[in-house]
Each structure stands twice: as C-alpha cells, then as structure tokens.
Amino acid sequence: MYKIIEKIALNDDVDLFVIEAPLVAKNTLAGNFVIVRVDKDGERIPLTIVENTDTSITVISQKVGFSTKMLSKKNIGEYIEDVVGPLGVPAEIKNVKKVIAVAGGVGAAPIYPQIKAYYKKGTEVDLIIGASNKQHLILLDKFQEVCKNIYIATDDGSIGEKGFVTKVLQKKLEENTYDLSIAIGPVIMMKNVVEINKKFNLKTFVSLNPIMIDGTGMCGNCRVTIHNKTYFACVDGPDFDSDGIDFNELIQRQKYYHEEEHECNLRLGEKDD
Amino acid sequence: MINRVRMPELDPNIRNKSFDEVALGFSIEQVKIEASRCLNCVNPRCVKACPVNIDIPKFIQQILSDNFKDAYCTIYQDNILPSVCSRVCPQEKQCEGACVLGIKTESVAIGSLERFIGDYCLENCFYKDEKIEDNNKAVAIVGSGPAGLACAAQIRRYGYQTDVYEALHEFGGVLKYGIPEFRLPKNIVDSEIDRLKKLGVNFYKNVIIGKTLTLDQLIKEYKYDSVFIGSGAGLPSSLGIKGENLNGVYYANEFLTRVNLMKANSFPSYATPVKIKDIVAVVGGGNVAMDAARTAKRLGAKKVYIIYRRDINSLPARLEEIHHAIEEGIEFKLLLNPVEIIGHNYEINKIKCQVMELGEKDQTGRQKPIPTNSFVDIDVDNLIIAIGQSPNPIIKKSTPELLCDNWGRIIVNDYQTSIPGVFAGGDIVTGAATVILAMGAGKSAAIHINKFLRNA
Ligand SMILES: Cc1cc2nc3c(=O)[nH]c(=O)nc-3n(C[C@H](O)[C@H](O)[C@H](O)COP(=O)(O)OP(=O)(O)OC[C@H]3O[C@@H](n4cnc5c(N)ncnc54)[C@H](O)[C@@H]3O)c2cc1C
Ligand SMILES: Cc1cc2nc3c(=O)[nH]c(=O)nc-3n(C[C@H](O)[C@H](O)[C@H](O)COP(=O)(O)OP(=O)(O)OC[C@H]3O[C@@H](n4cnc5c(N)ncnc54)[C@H](O)[C@@H]3O)c2cc1C
Ligand code: SF4
Ligand code: SF4
Ligand code: FES
Numbered sequence A: 001m002y003k004i005i006e007k008i009a010l011n012d013d014v015d016l017f018v019i020e021a022p023l024v025a026k027n028t029l030a031g032n033f034v035i036v037r038v039d040k041d042g043e044r045i046p047l048t049i050v051e052n053t054d055t056s057i058t059v060i061s062q063k064v065g066f067s068t069k070m071l072s073k074k075n076i077g078e079y080i081e082d083v084v085g086p087l088g089v090p091a092e093i094k095n096v097k098k099v100i101a102v103a104g105g106v107g108a109a110p111i112y113p114q115i116k117a118y119y120k121k122g123t124e125v126d127l128i129i130g131a132s133n134k135q136h137l138i139l140l141d142k143f144q145e146v147c148k149n150i151y152i153a154t155d156d157g158s159i160g161e162k163g164f165v166t167k168v169l170q171k172k173l174e175e176n177t178y179d180l181s182i183a184i185g186p187v188i189m190m191k192n193v194v195e196i197n198k199k200f201n202l203k204t205f206v207s208l209n210p211i212m213i214d215g216t217g218m219c220g221n222c223r224v225t226i227h228n229k230t231y232f233a234c235v236d237g238p239d240f241d242s243d244g245i246d247f248n249e250l251i252q253r254q255k256y257y258h259e260e261e262h263e264c265n266l267r268l269g270e271k272d273d
Numbered sequence B: 001m002i003n004r005v006r007m008p009e010l011d012p013n014i015r016n017k018s019f020d021e022v023a024l025g026f027s028i029e030q031v032k033i034e035a036s037r038c039l040n041c042v043n044p045r046c047v048k049a050c051p052v053n054i055d056i057p058k059f060i061q062q063i064l065s066d067n068f069k070d071a072y073c074t075i076y077q078d079n080i081l082p083s084v085c086s087r088v089c090p091q092e093k094q095c096e097g098a099c100v101l102g103i104k105t106e107s108v109a110i111g112s113l114e115r116f117i118g119d120y121c122l123e124n125c126f127y128k129d130e131k132i133e134d135n136n137k138a139v140a141i142v143g144s145g146p147a148g149l150a151c152a153a154q155i156r157r158y159g160y161q162t163d164v165y166e167a168l169h170e171f172g173g174v175l176k177y178g179i180p181e182f183r184l185p186k187n188i189v190d191s192e193i194d195r196l197k198k199l200g201v202n203f204y205k206n207v208i209i210g211k212t213l214t215l216d217q218l219i220k221e222y223k224y225d226s227v228f229i230g231s232g233a234g235l236p237s238s239l240g241i242k243g244e245n246l247n248g249v250y251y252a253n254e255f256l257t258r259v260n261l262m263k264a265n266s267f268p269s270y271a272t273p274v275k276i277k278d279i280v281a282v283v284g285g286g287n288v289a290m291d292a293a294r295t296a297k298r299l300g301a302k303k304v305y306i307i308y309r310r311d312i313n314s315l316p317a318r319l320e321e322i323h324h325a326i327e328e329g330i331e332f333k334l335l336l337n338p339v340e341i342i343g344h345n346y347e348i349n350k351i352k353c354q355v356m357e358l359g360e361k362d363q364t365g366r367q368k369p370i371p372t373n374s375f376v377d378i379d380v381d382n383l384i385i386a387i388g389q390s391p392n393p394i395i396k397k398s399t400p401e402l403l404c405d406n407w408g409r410i411i412v413n414d415y416q417t418s419i420p421g422v423f424a425g426g427d428i429v430t431g432a433a434t435v436i437l438a439m440g441a442g443k444s445a446a447i448h449i450n451k452f453l454r455n456a
Helices: A022-026 A066-072 A105-120 A140-146 A165-175 A187-199 A247-254 A258-272 B028-036 B045-049 B056-064 B068-078 B082-088 B110-123 B146-157 B186-199 B215-220 B252-261 B287-298 B319-327 B394-398 B435-455
Strands: A002-009 A014-020 A033-037 A045-052 A056-062 A082-087 A098-104 A124-131 A149-154 A180-184 A204-207 A223-226 A229-232 A239-241 B138-142 B161-165 B202-204 B226-229 B249-251 B279-283 B303-308 B331-334 B336-344 B347-361 B367-379 B382-385 B422-424
Touching: A014 A066, A022 A045, A022 A056, A022 A082, A033 A056, A045 A066, A045 A082, A045 A105, A056 A066, A056 A105, A066 A258, A098 A105, A098 A165, A098 A187, A105 A124, A105 A140, A105 A180, A105 A204, A124 A140, A124 A165, A140 A149, A149 A165, A165 A187, A180 A187, A187 A204, A187 A247, A223 A247, B028 B056, B028 B110, B045 B056, B056 B068, B056 B110, B068 B082, B068 B110, B082 B110, B082 B186, B082 B435, B110 B186, B138 B146, B146 B161, B146 B186, B146 B226, B146 B435, B186 B202, B215 B226, B226 B435, B249 B252, B252 B287, B252 B382, B279 B287, B287 B303, B287 B319, B287 B382, B303 B336, B336 B367, B347 B382, B422 B435
Parallel strands: A098 A124, A098 A180, A124 A149, A180 A204, B138 B161, B138 B226, B161 B202, B226 B422, B249 B382, B279 B303, B279 B382, B303 B331
Antiparallel strands: A002 A014, A014 A056, A033 A045, A033 A082, A045 A056, A204 A239, A223 A229, B336 B347, B347 B367
C-alpha cells in the first residue's frame, strides 16, 4: 500500500499526486515510469515519474477512462494498492546545445523531467506546449524555471497561438536552428512533429505509450514496430529515436480495447449514482 | 489386480464454459483403493524418477495406515508445494512413468495420492511443526516462482533471515500468472505460500531487482550475505514472421496474464479486458499452448485450433492436458507452421501456414519437421503465440558482470553464478522447464548457499 501525501487538481481533468514510495524513488532517473494498480480489482496502468524526493514520487494523471478516474477519486491520506518501478530505460540526455521540445496535453508531464535534465546539463531548451485551452495547460510555472523560451498553442486560442503545436513548430524551425527535438503527447501529434522535423533534418526523440501490463518485458503487450523490428516499450523504451517508428500501428493498437473501455466507464457511471 | 482408480472430472461440455477446476480429486475411499495398489518396492523406481526424490512408498504406506499427517510430513520434507506439484507435474514422464506397475498394467496414481494428502492438510489446517533456530545472517531471494519458494523454505529452515522480492503484485510466478485457475486454483497457491510465511519467510511485492533495487545494492547496502536468483523464463519467444504485431495477436504470456493474474474472465468486475472472438488459433504444442487454447474456449471462442508443426505424438504438453483439450473440443491442426499473419486495418483475419512433413529424428529423439511446398490459409480472429519463453534479461542488463550464455541463461557452477555469493536456479538457469525441476534447483541451491555461508 502506497500513501498519497499530496494531491493537487491541476485542472478539471488532470491531478497531481505525490505518493510515498521510498523504494521506487531510490533509483529513479528522468524518463522512468511506474505501474500503478489503484485497488485490488484494478488494472495495471503506467504513469511517468515527474519528480522524486528520497522517499516520494510525483505523478500527473489525466482522467481518460476507468482506471485514471478511479485514481482521481483517491485523496490525501488514502492509499494506492500497488506502485512498482522505476521502469523503462531512463532518457538519454545527449550532449547538445539547443533542444526544441514539443509537449501536447498531458504529455507535458512526462516531458518535464527530461527538459529539467537538459537544463541541468546546461542545454538551452525551447518549449512548444499545446493544450485544448488555457485551463488545460499544465506545469507552466515549472517550465519557466528550466526553459529558455516557451511558446503556447491552444485549440481554441484562449491563450497563445490558436491551432496545433505543429503550426508553431514549423514557424520556429524556419526562424531558428536546433540540434535535437523531443516530443511527447498524443501519438498523432508525435507523428506530425516528426514529419515536420524531418523536413528540417532535425532528429526527434519520442516517448511511446502502448498498452502495458507488467512493465517488465514479460507479456509483450507493449510491442511497437521500428524499422520492421519489434521492441517492447516497457523495457526497450519508452523513449525511442523516432526514425522508422510505425506510428499508425501504435495508434491502432492503442484502440484495440475501445469497446471494453466504454463498458468499464458505464460501470463507473453506476458507481457514481 | 485392481484397476487404477480414475479421478472424477467435470463434464467436458460444462467445464469448457467455466473456470472451475477440471479434476475433482479423490475421495478417501478412492485414495485407500489406489494406495493399496502400491507394491511398496524395496528399490522404488518411482522415487528415483521424482526430481525431488519424495519417499513415495513411505507416504503411500502412511496413507494405508490412516496417518495422513505423517504422509504429509513425508512429502513436505522434499516438496513444500504438494498440492501444486501433484496438479502440474508431468507424472507420466516422472514418478508414474517409472512405477514398476506401469510395465505390465497401469502405474500407481502417485500424483492423485499426493494431491489428496496436500489438499487434506490444507483443508484441515495441518502444519508440519518445524523448529527454526535463527542465525544472524540474511539471504535475499529474487522471484517468488517455484524456484524462489523452494529455496526460501530451505534457507529459512537453516535459520537465515529470508526475504523474497517479487516484481509482480502477487506471489507464485507462473503458478499465478501462467497456469490457469481450472488447472491450479489460485487459492491453493496462496495457501501453500502462506505456510512459508508461517515459517518466517518475509515476502515483498512490487520490487524488481535490477530496477527498484540492483543486485549490487542488495549486497552492499542491504548487507545480504547471499542472494538467490529465481527470476524465471518470462520473455515470450516470437515467431519472427510478418504481421505479429497486428491487433488480435497475443503472446500466450499476455493472454494468460490478463486472465489469470488480472482476472479478465470476470471483466468488467475486474478492470482488465481481454478480447477473444469466434475463431482462435494457438501456435505451439506445450503446456502453455494447451492452457491458452482451453482458456480461449472458456472465454467463448466457437472454434479453437492448436497449430503445431509436428505430429500428435510429439506434443510436449502433459498427457492429461492433451486429453482434456481434445475432450473440450479443441481441434488439432498438425504438421503446419505459420509463415505469415494477414490482417485488415491492423487487425488479424487470416494466417498462412506451410505444410510440414516428418523427416529424420533430431537430438530430442523426435522426427524433425521439414517444410513442403504447399501452404494453407486459415481464417482466424485471434492468434495466440505459445512457442516458448526465454530468460528475462532485466537482472543481466543491470548487472553486466553476471555471466550468461547466448540464450540469456545465467551460467552457474554448483548453483553459484559468476558473482561469488550470488546463486541461481530454475528457469533462469535451464530455460523454460517444469515446476518440480525449478523447485529441485531452488532447494539444492539453498544447500549450496548454506555450505558457502558456513565456510564464509
Ligand atoms: C510509459 C507510459 C507513460 C505514461 N505516462 C502517463 C502520465 O504521466 N500521465 C498520464 O495521464 N498518462 C500517462 N500514460 C497513459 C496512461 O497510462 C493511460 O492514460 C491509462 O492507462 C488509461 O487508463 P484508463 O483505464 O483510465 O483508460 P481507458 O479507458 O482504459 O483507456 C484509454 C486509453 O488509454 C490507453 N490505455 C488503457 N489501458 C492502458 C494500459 N494498461 N497501459 C497503457 N495505456 C493504456 C489506451 O490507449 C486506451 O485507448 C502513460 C502511458 C505509458 C505507456
Ligand atoms: C502457461 C504455463 C503452463 C505451464 N504448465 C506447467 C505444468 O503443467 N507443469 C510443469 O511442471 N510446468 C509447467 N510450466 C513451466 C513452469 O511453470 C516453470 O518451469 C516454473 O514456473 C519455473 O519456475 P521459476 O521459479 O524458475 O520461474 P517463474 O515461475 O517464472 O517465477 C519467476 C518469478 O520471478 C519474478 N521475477 C522475474 N524477474 C524478477 C526481478 N528482476 N525481480 C524480482 N522478481 C522477478 C517473476 O515475476 C516471477 O514471479 C508452465 C509454464 C507456463 C508459462
Ligand atoms: S513431486 Fe511430481 S514427480 Fe515427485 S512424486 Fe510428486 S507428482 Fe511425482
Ligand atoms: S514403483 Fe510403483 S509400486 Fe513401486 S513403490 Fe513406487 S509407486 Fe509403489
Ligand atoms: S508491458 Fe508487458 S512486456 Fe511490456
């Protein structure tokens, strides 16, 4: 059992949790994630470790379906059944001068520890951060501490540029040169970012988020295809060089259980009543 | 001569829709009759053929004189998981395969007798009373599968502080996530593990050695005097053909984990789904393939095929599982080897198989399958790949100095790895094998660990 020691609602859909987990915190590096099981009947779901102290980890979770909604019902002082990690290969923080980072939606959470690691190394990072609207932009104050420039894009134009992050990216790449790009967000966003970056000969690293169960390389659920070879995102990733990734396959694999997820949500409706 | 007593079973057409246990166990009357068949041999062949050398005639004689608890103690001495092994051992290749009665008639149903005793003592909460004198040394056990459990029990008996670290949220390894409920009820696994807790073994879940804590940290920071690695063969083998990552294609590990560990058969009461449609093909011929096929049937598949590249006599699965699969309506498509998985919009709908024929015998004594020039297409909605597992590389990756062979198996000498004081056994050393072999290795490793620490 893992105690929730802090909880902040970042907006209507996204919560930040600080969870007491000394053993997980011990070896955590940027890019690692945990697998969480909210309660005894729960599913195992991956969440990125955003920050850690010696004894606790911070995760940020967006309510998208049953398990993340169950998690959001938990409050300070309550317990989460299982938290295991740190999982995945830590992000490789490369020796470069200028990085352009692109974050979409809750992708801002997993990208933060990487940007911070670059900042600590002395790398200059420009961030393009996108969300549906002003309310859904998260971690802006934290990004301000570690980024040189921040460019915002929202779907409704409530703040920053109206439109997608890719529109801003295109413009920035025309104006500046960068050594490397990192992008984390919805798969379709990462796919489009990679396409634009390619036009500018810019290498992109992305974080892949297939469906996972154990997170230890045992089940093979999390497989992704890169240059026609299979990789397990939980142990070989989740960060990968974007070159050759079959994004369309990943999009379809993520959708495989859509009907079942819907069924699960109906159950949540019953529980709420 | 009395005939071998048959264990009652659920009707095939009822059980192929239910996750209840198939084999129902002997009654006391049946146990008595079956036990009376044993000749109490002076040089019992059965004992030599049991990988942990249980004194089989002794426990059978104890049954006959109504000393069920003594019979339990006899078994428990060598096998701390009698209710598990009696259900999953390939008896026909081990104890029963060697029984002298089998030469002329039918062997004694040793597994069924062992199961009765194991279950009887679990139900009646009978524990073997063991006095343990604590010493001041500590051993860490990595993995709670059969190898880790057997090692833990033996190490604890010597008096060491014994701490088991498990990556998953439940203990038991393959016994929990791999072997299905209808063959090995999970409450039995839990009850047997509870006995180890009573012996004073400590269990920690959600700790992945190599990630959460490294081997080095266990030794240097946590000051364990010795470590045993029983991390199993958890890495699924791939077919290496086109289309393997299409939706609807599962590795058996994922499929079985969803159902056994995550209880997807009770979705949505449990939140993890599994998706099995009308026609399911399972590739492989071992226990894993039989388990996957029978599980798919129970989840409502109308047709389930086993696709295997040799003939029916070469199936490596336990005999009983093959019989059960046939009874439950699993169809065997033999001498076929999948060469391509075909789909539409990233979802499988067909597999292309190459027709095989049998050639010369290979090193395993079985005829080698040889590809022919003909191919068949089979329409399927799901494909479950059950062609084997190799060792999980997590520990190796974080411990470069740990020597492994080309297949990723840890190299050992008298159970000791290339790192002094670090021992290993079970599937991580042998590659995918059996429960009882893993337990035998765990126990033997404990004996060597004790020797090592006594001399240290
Ligand atoms: C390495 C990794 C890191 C992640 N980090 C974060 C994070 O920091 N913050 C965050 O909000 N989200 C993160 N996610 C996504 C998060 O795991 C999913 O949103 C969550 O599992 C959805 O579960 P659900 O039951 O609420 O939704 P559901 O309704 O069950 O599913 C919604 C969608 O989420 C995905 N999903 C469902 N189950 C799983 C699963 N077991 N594993 C992975 N994806 C699944 C599927 O694509 C599905 O279509 C991460 C995913 C991965 C793989
Ligand atoms: C579906 C299936 C059916 C089978 N049926 C039979 C049968 O009928 N009869 C039979 O005799 N055998 C059967 N087997 C084989 C048998 O289960 C295995 O040979 C046996 O379980 C091996 O035991 P083990 O302890 O070496 O490994 P496992 O049982 O694999 O246990 C290893 C444990 O270590 C944990 N672990 C791994 N890495 C780490 C780490 N880094 N840190 C912490 N923990 C870790 C794993 O999570 C796991 O719990 C079957 C196997 C499968 C998959
Ligand atoms: S442990 Fe297995 S091989 Fe040994 S007697 Fe029992 S069933 Fe037979
Ligand atoms: S070989 Fe058969 S008959 Fe002889 S002791 Fe063993 S079980 Fe009994
Ligand atoms: S999540 Fe099971 S292998 Fe990656």
